[in-house]
Amino acid sequence: MTQKPTIRARHPIADTGIFTIEELDLEFANGVKRSYQRLVGSERGAVLVIPILGDDTLLLIREYTAGMNRYELAFPKGSVDVGEQPLDAANRELQEEVGYAARQLRLLTSMTIAPGYLYHTTHIVMARNLYPQRLPGDEPEPIEVVPWKIGDYRRLLERPDFTESRSIAGLYIIRDILMGPGNS
Amino acid sequence: MTQKPTIRARHPIADTGIFTIEELDLEFANGVKRSYQRLVGSERGAVLVIPILGDDTLLLIREYTAGMNRYELAFPKGSVDVGEQPLDAANRELQEEVGYAARQLRLLTSMTIAPGYLYHTTHIVMARNLYPQRLPGDEPEPIEVVPWKIGDYRRLLERPDFTESRSIAGLYIIRDILMGPGNS
Numbered sequence: 117m118t119q120k121p122t123i124r125a126r127h128p129i130a131d132t133g134i135f136t137i138e139e140l141d142l143e144f145a146n147g148v149k150r151s152y153q154r155l156v157g158s159e160r161g162a163v164l165v166i167p168i169l170g171d172d173t174l175l176l177i178r179e180y181t182a183g184m185n186r187y188e189l190a191f192p193k194g195s196v197d198v199g200e201q202p203l204d205a206a207n208r209e210l211q212e213e214v215g216y217a218a219r220q221l222r223l224l225t226s227m228t229i230a231p232g233y234l235y236h237t238t239h240i241v242m243a244r245n246l247y248p249q250r251l252p253g254d255e256p257e258p259i260e261v262v263p264w265k266i267g268d269y270r271r272l273l274e275r276p277d278f279t280e281s282r283s284i285a286g287l288y289i290i291r292d293i294l295m296g297p298g299n300s
Numbered sequence: 301m302t303q304k305p306t307i308r309a310r311h312p313i314a315d316t317g318i319f320t321i322e323e324l325d326l327e328f329a330n331g332v333k334r335s336y337q338r339l340v341g342s343e344r345g346a347v348l349v350i351p352i353l354g355d356d357t358l359l360l361i362r363e364y365t366a367g368m369n370r371y372e373l374a375f376p377k378g379s380v381d382v383g384e385q386p387l388d389a390a391n392r393e394l395q396e397e398v399g400y401a402a403r404q405l406r407l408l409t410s411m412t413i414a415p416g417y418l419y420h421t422t423h424i425v426m427a428r429n430l431y432p433q434r435l436p437g438d439e440p441e442p443i444e445v446v447p448w449k450i451g452d453y454r455r456l457l458e459r460p461d462f463t464e465s466r467s468i469a470g471l472y473i474i475r476d477i478l479m480g481p482g483n484s
């Protein structure tokens with residue numbers, strides 16, 4: 117196992133109110149020195165919620181994404197607030213974005229999205245035993261909720277607006293849980 | 301279908317040499333106005349390569365990731381250079397990071413990673429019919445290449461250093477291709 121590089125210095129580079137960027141001066145175990153910039157997200161991370169209505173219906177949302185400047189279909193997600201646990205954040209986002217709460221929440225795994233240059237973790241949470249309950253969100257326009265039968269997952273993967281890698285990974289994970297890797 | 305918001309203005313916010321951030325002033329179809337910051341990546345995007353040695357062995361790399369400040373196991377990836385096609389970029393990254401070239405390259409799909417605040421696309425490329433061939437890379441220390449039998453994919457998913465969402469999604473996609481969704 118290689119020994120981790122030593123961080124010789126950390127410099128703040130930019131803080132835009134939304135994005136915080138810092139530079140790390142590193143010395144690798146072989147003596148090579150390099151500086152890298154990285155985007156520093158919250159220690160608390162984010163949640164991606166996979167809501168299952170009944171036994172076989174996923175609830176997706178379709179909303180405008182400013183990064184790509186287009187509408188995207190994906191599982192609901194959001195940041196974990198101060199003092200909040202990931203499962204509570206998942207249940208809150210579910211109520212804000214989908215209009216349901218869950219009696220059963222389970223952390224399936226945690227993912228990174230660009231570990232080379234982004235400090236960020238997303239907790240993937242399965243939500244079941246849903247009941248209608250809404251919390252006010254801060255979206256500029258109503259979010260469209262799109263129900264999707266798990267048996268029809270291939271057609272979802274083929275959609276040009278279902279591109280977000282955490283949602284794609286989450287779909288495969290939930291397909292194996294609901295259908296079994298041998299029953300699809 | 302909701303009508304896409306109109307971009308009323310775009311302002312550069314920060315450019316660190318590595319990261320470019322801009323602000324979009326948007327007006328939604330319902331008249332609501334919002335400003336969003338986004339990180340603007342390259343139009344050319346990136347590639348993630350899934351190299352398959354023989355019929356059943358994936359080639360992963362283990363390298364230090366500055367964003368997370370730890371070693372991560374993942375499929376090789378990198379940016380598409382100016383004038384390069386995604387399949388050529390995939391073959392170049394494969395030679396630089398893994399020490400193989402591919403006679404067969406196939407674009408499987410394209411993904412985003414954080415469409416809400418990041419303009420970025422990664423092309424997922426399957427590489428087969430490999431032969432040893434190395435191009436010099438720019439890594440600060442040698443990259444460890446980790447072969448992994450596809451039949452053992454569950455153990456890979458359980459590893460605490462296999463967290464990157466594009467690699468997880470890519471692993472499921474290649475599992476279905478190599479083993480079939482009904483043979484795992």
